[in-house]
Amino acid sequence: MNQDMHDFVTPACELLGLGEPTHQEPAFGWVRNELFARLVDRGFRSIALETDRVAAFAVDAYVREGAGTLDAAMGEGFTHGFGGLAPNRRLVAWMREFNRERPPGERLAFHGFDIPTENYSAPSPRRYLEHARDYLGLDLDVAGAAGEDERWSRTEAVLDPARSPGDTADAARLRCLADDLLLQLHMRAPELIASTSSAAWFEARARLAAGTGLLRYHAQSAVRGRSRSARISALLGVRDALMAQNLLDIREVEARRGPTLVFSHNRHLQRNPSAWAMGELDCRWTGAGHIVGTLLGERYVFVAGSLGRSEALGLAEPAPGTYEARLQGRGAAWELIDSALPEDARTRTDTVPRQGYFPLDREVLDGAAGLLHIADGAAVPAGA
Numbered sequence: 001m002n003q004d005m006h007d008f009v010t011p012a013c014e015l016l017g018l019g020e021p022t023h024q025e026p027a028f029g030w031v032r033n034e035l036f037a038r039l040v041d042r043g044f045r046s047i048a049l050e051t052d053r054v055a056a057f058a059v060d061a062y063v064r065e066g067a068g069t070l071d072a073a074m075g076e077g078f079t080h081g082f083g084g085l086a087p088n089r090r091l092v093a094w095m096r097e098f099n100r101e102r103p104p105g106e107r108l109a110f111h112g113f114d115i116p117t118e119n120y121s122a123p124s125p126r127r128y129l130e131h132a133r134d135y136l137g138l139d140l141d142v143a144g145a146a147g148e149d150e151r152w153s154r155t156e157a158v159l160d161p162a163r164s165p166g167d168t169a170d171a172a173r174l175r176c177l178a179d180d181l182l183l184q185l186h187m188r189a190p191e192l193i194a195s196t197s198s199a200a201w202f203e204a205r206a207r208l209a210a211g212t213g214l215l216r217y218h219a220q221s222a223v224r225g226r227s228r229s230a231r232i233s234a235l236l237g238v239r240d241a242l243m244a245q246n247l248l249d250i251r252e253v254e255a256r257r258g259p260t261l262v263f264s265h266n267r268h269l270q271r272n273p274s275a276w277a278m279g280e281l282d283c284r285w286t287g288a289g290h291i292v293g294t295l296l297g298e299r300y301v302f303v304a305g306s307l308g309r310s311e312a313l314g315l316a317e318p319a320p321g322t323y324e325a326r327l328q329g330r331g332a333a334w335e336l337i338d339s340a341l342p343e344d345a346r347t348r349t350d351t352v353p354r355q356g357y358f359p360l361d362r363e364v365l366d367g368a369a370g371l372l373h374i375a376d377g378a379a380v381p382a383g384a
Contacts, residue, residue, distance in 0.1 A: 029087025
């Protein structure tokens with residue numbers, strides 16, 4: 001049964017998760033842009049993407065206030081290489097045009113909900129804590145405890161527990177300092193907001209949360225004596241827990257302005273536990289969607305992404321009997337449908353997952369309100 005995105009926006013929905021099974025098929029970004037434009041007509045006023053929350057402030061300043069340039073927003077405001085994706089550039093440009101003649105309260109907002117890490121590195125928490133310190137007007141030596149930024153950001157700090165600064169005395173000092181800064185931020189909220197703005201206060205809190213999150217991530221990196229699967233599972237779990245907290249904070253900011261669309265990989269947004277197995281690697285963790293779904297209940301709705309063929313991934317027609325095969329051949333390049341697929345369908349195994357591609361499985365489907373199925377990525381035109 002064909003659906004419209006509005007069919008999944010229940011009266012209680014505050015956060016609508018739209019998933020994709022891979023980041024490397026551009027068709028999902030083009031369709032996302034079209035669906036977001038439709039949702040804006042129904043009262044949505046914000047979108048959150050899988051990019052660093054702090055970096056995304058540069059994008060939000062551009063789309064809401066026209067600060068800087070489009071090139072600068074794409075270069076500075078995205079992590080994981082997502083600033084180079086054409087659908088993201090089109091989205092940011094469209095949001096800026098939409099906002100240009102509208103009053104501040106009606107403008108669209110752009111958020112990132114990820115933490116400032118890459119696959120094999122995580123930066124120093126120094127500059128995030130220093131921002132909060134400066135906002136509070138305090139005289140504290142953060143750099144002395146943090147030391148050189150490179151000691152945190154080098155690849156070995158994440159991959160080798162013995163070379164991680166996460167369980168050092170300096171890291172413990174920084175975590176205590178961050179806790180004190182957060183207390184001061186809340187104790188002095190009335191005066192700080194009066195002298196600056198609510199937006200400046202929430203930004204300071206978000207930057208401080210990023211610094212605290214990095215300290216937690218580095219602490220996990222320093223734990224020894226675990227198998228590789230257990231180690232990666234723990235790091236994935238920390239990342240998703242912090243992503244969930246960011247989504248809850250974003251909803252706190254956006255609560256009075258309308259619902260938020262969040263777009264990310266299925267593994268982050270699904271309402272059930274997440275898993276990743278490859279060779280000897282067997283990772284299991286609690287994803288952000290599982291967390292916010294538990295906390296928000298019916299206020300969180302998840303629509304999973306599904307892919308049939310993809311030239312970008314070298315993904316051929318799905319084998320008969322798989323979930324994706326049941327969705328092919330309906331005649332549309334993409335469509336929204338309900339998630340009630342036959343129980344006798346099976347998970348796709350006719351191709352080796354590559355470039356972060358994860359086929360549909362029961363863990364994704366059982367928590368989804370619907371599906372966005374793209375039959376052939378090449379059939380979705382740029383701009384959708």
